[in-house]
Amino acid sequence: MPLTSQPLPFPPLYGRAGFSGFPSPAQDYEPRTLDLNERLIKNPAQTFYLTATGDSMEGWGIFEGDLLVVDRSIPPRLGHILVAMFEEEVLIKRYALYQGTPHLCSAHPHYPPLPLEETDCQLWGVVRAVVHEYLP
Amino acid sequence: MIGLVDANNFYVSCERVFNPALEGKPVGVMSNNDGCVIARSAEMKAMDIPMGAPSFQLEGLRRQGKIHLLSSNYELYGDMSARLAQLLRDACPDVAPYSIDEMFIYLDGFSDAQCQTLGEVVRRRIRRYLGLPVCVGLAPTHTLAKLANHVAKKQSHYQGVCLLTANSPTTAALLKQLPVSDVWGVGRRIAERLAVSGIRTAWQLRECDPKQLRKRFSVVLARTALELRGTSCLEMNALEQPRQRIMTSRSFGKATGVKAELHAALRRHAQRSAEKLRQQKSLTRAVLLFLTTNRHRKDQPQLAPSAMIPLASPSDDTRIILEAVREGLEQMYRPGFQFMKAGVMLLDLVDAQQYQLSLLRPSTKAHPHLMNTVDTINQRMGQDTIRFGMTEAEAPWQLRCAHRSNRYTTCWDELMEAGTHPGAIAAARVKREQQQLARAQRLAQPRA
Numbered sequence: 001m002p003l004t005s006q007p008l009p010f011p012p013l014y015g016r017a018g019f020s021g022f023p024s025p026a027q028d029y030e031p032r033t034l035d036l037n038e039r040l041i042k043n044p045a046q047t048f049y050l051t052a053t054g055d056s057m058e059g060w061g062i063f064e065g066d067l068l069v070v071d072r073s074i075p076p077r078l079g080h081i082l083v084a085m086f087e088e089e090v091l092i093k094r095y096a097l098y099q100g101t102p103h104l105c106s107a108h109p110h111y112p113p114l115p116l117e118e119t120d121c122q123l124w125g126v127v128r129a130v131v132h133e134y135l136p
Numbered sequence: 137m138i139g140l141v142d143a144n145n146f147y148v149s150c151e152r153v154f155n156p157a158l159e160g161k162p163v164g165v166m167s168n169n170d171g172c173v174i175a176r177s178a179e180m181k182a183m184d185i186p187m188g189a190p191s192f193q194l195e196g197l198r199r200q201g202k203i204h205l206l207s208s209n210y211e212l213y214g215d216m217s218a219r220l221a222q223l224l225r226d227a228c229p230d231v232a233p234y235s236i237d238e239m240f241i242y243l244d245g246f247s248d249a250q251c252q253t254l255g256e257v258v259r260r261r262i263r264r265y266l267g268l269p270v271c272v273g274l275a276p277t278h279t280l281a282k283l284a285n286h287v288a289k290k291q292s293h294y295q296g297v298c299l300l301t302a303n304s305p306t307t308a309a310l311l312k313q314l315p316v317s318d319v320w321g322v323g324r325r326i327a328e329r330l331a332v333s334g335i336r337t338a339w340q341l342r343e344c345d346p347k348q349l350r351k352r353f354s355v356v357l358a359r360t361a362l363e364l365r366g367t368s369c370l371e372m373n374a375l376e377q378p379r380q381r382i383m384t385s386r387s388f389g390k391a392t393g394v395k396a397e398l399h400a401a402l403r404r405h406a407q408r409s410a411e412k413l414r415q416q417k418s419l420t421r422a423v424l425l426f427l428t429t430n431r432h433r434k435d436q437p438q439l440a441p442s443a444m445i446p447l448a449s450p451s452d453d454t455r456i457i458l459e460a461v462r463e464g465l466e467q468m469y470r471p472g473f474q475f476m477k478a479g480v481m482l483l484d485l486v487d488a489q490q491y492q493l494s495l496l497r498p499s500t501k502a503h504p505h506l507m508n509t510v511d512t513i514n515q516r517m518g519q520d521t522i523r524f525g526m527t528e529a530e531a532p533w534q535l536r537c538a539h540r541s542n543r544y545t546t547c548w549d550e551l552m553e554a555g556t557h558p559g560a561i562a563a564a565r566v567k568r569e570q571q572q573l574a575r576a577q578r579l580a581q582p583r584a
Contacts, residue, residue: 043265044222045218045219045222045223045226045265045266046219046223046265046266048544048545048552049545049548049551050551050552050553050554051551051552051553051554052553052554052556053553053554053555053556053560053561053564054555054556054557054560054561054563054564055556055560056556056557056560057556062556064564067551068554072264072265072266072267073261073264073265083554085156086558087558088156088157089555089558089559089561090156090552090553090554090555090561091554091555091556091557091558091560092554092555092556093556106556106557108556108557111556111557114558122156124156124267
């Protein structure tokens with residue numbers, strides 16, 4: 001059964017005239033304003049936002065305070081960035097092979113890969129996008 | 137087939153999604169203003185802590201770290217409930233929310249095997265996509281679906297999905313065990329009267345002559361008996377269970393996207409719900425509103441927004457409920473959609489009299505005479521004779537919620553944190569505290 005895509009709760013914006021009687025020249029085209037939600041969120045009901053804390057994922061472009069767009073409906077694959085419960089902690093890591101076995105990997109020499117075998121690790125969701133804001 | 141999807145310990149489960157450390161521990165959620173326990177995890181039930189236990193009595197256990205008590209986080213629960221409904225809409229032809237954590241799905245034209253598979257798929261998806269455990273009961277009628285759900289929850293070998301056909305031996309065996317008072321829609325008083333006639337089990341009720349039941353009891357009971365036989369004849373709203381939740385919803389004659397019209401409809405439903413609330417002498421703790429577009433109009437944009445407004449203290453005052461409606465509509469309204477249906481649900485009801493007895497907890501039952509007068513006039517002269525046109529200036533929306541978890545899904549400043557390595561979150565917290573301390577010390581120093 002395919003999941004139908006849910007419309008986003010944002011109304012489309014149409015070109016509108018200003019305050020005066022001049023009609024906007026764009027009015028006839030009814031331009032569709034680009035919606036960042038549409039780009040970053042494929043499954044709204046299954047998507048959650050999280051905040052990244054710590055410096056060990058900077059090598060993969062995830063900085064302290066970045067916004068993570070996490071989709072819980074994506075099956076995890078090697079190479080994905082995951083949010084996982086690892087021994088009672090919520091971690092963001094890259095799911096990858098290390099010495100031939102699956103590990104949760106950082107992008108930082110101080111933090112060795114965490115082996116997944118024989119540990120208590122549960123997937124929380126797959127990171128679809130990271131939003132890094134340069135200005136407050 | 138009709139399915140009932142019911143989340144297990146919904147409030148606690150929502151909290152656990154964002155605070156996985158609570159998994160496997162006794163967790164309770166408290167009412168508004170942290171008065172008493174309104175939701176318990178299985179572990180807390182096993183400790184014999186009853187529903188409605190006053191929070192102050194549990195303070196000792198909480199301090200010792202033996203139990204976790206949280207303030208209710210209605211924004212979070214409302215959002216998770218909306219997501220749950222959306223996942224069901226993605227998979228099923230028709231969905232009707234029955235309460236915040238119970239939804240009916242309607243599967244006309246599916247075979248039994250297909251229904252079973254769909255039930256399993258839905259259960260797995262909700263668990264994985266939202267992190268919420270649910271049970272699914274499937275049967276030909278609402279009443280049997282409720283029973284099937286109960287069985288799915290209690291008997292682990294069903295693995296959370298139970299399908300009951302009308303005439304199977306399993307169904308018969310279950311009905312023979314089930315006390316008649318446990319049948320949906322059979323109240324305690326009716327159960328007592330039935331017992332006098334020797335009807336003690338659901339099976340005996342099923343075997344009764346509906347005509348006799350109708351004559352001696354009520355139409356609803358006659359229909360309930362038919363429902364137990366597998367003949368669907370009760371509307372979802374007829375299955376109102378007193379003292380749990382009240383819902384008023386209706387489809388519009390003509391779809392509308394006009395905010396004022398939606399507001400008017402919601403106000404009407406709210407007034408009706410408030411009247412029912414006072415009739416059964418309850419107070420409500422939270423108001424849930426919803427709107428839906430016409431799902432058959434595939435050419436139109438679809439949206440099913442909802443909003444959850446907790447009340448500062450339990451109330452049966454129409455004016456306070458109307459203020460919640462106004463606030464909720466403000467939150468959920470989006471222009472550009474044609475809405476077909478609006479509904480108002482009053483949740484987590486509490487018995488008014490019991491509540492009045494406790495002096496420590498203020499309730500907003502400020503104008504009993506006014507409300508009584510309004511209800512009496514409306515009952516005598518017809519609905520909507522007296523309606524509320526204005527609302528009070530400022531309702532006290534400030535809740536006491538010392539132990540509320542973050543509003544993880546509705547507030548940008550309260551998102552869940554993910555550490556990039558073990559210890560990252562704890563380290564960040566220490567750093568923040570140090571910075572705060574340093575700032576405080578700087579401020580405390582006398583200026584040179």
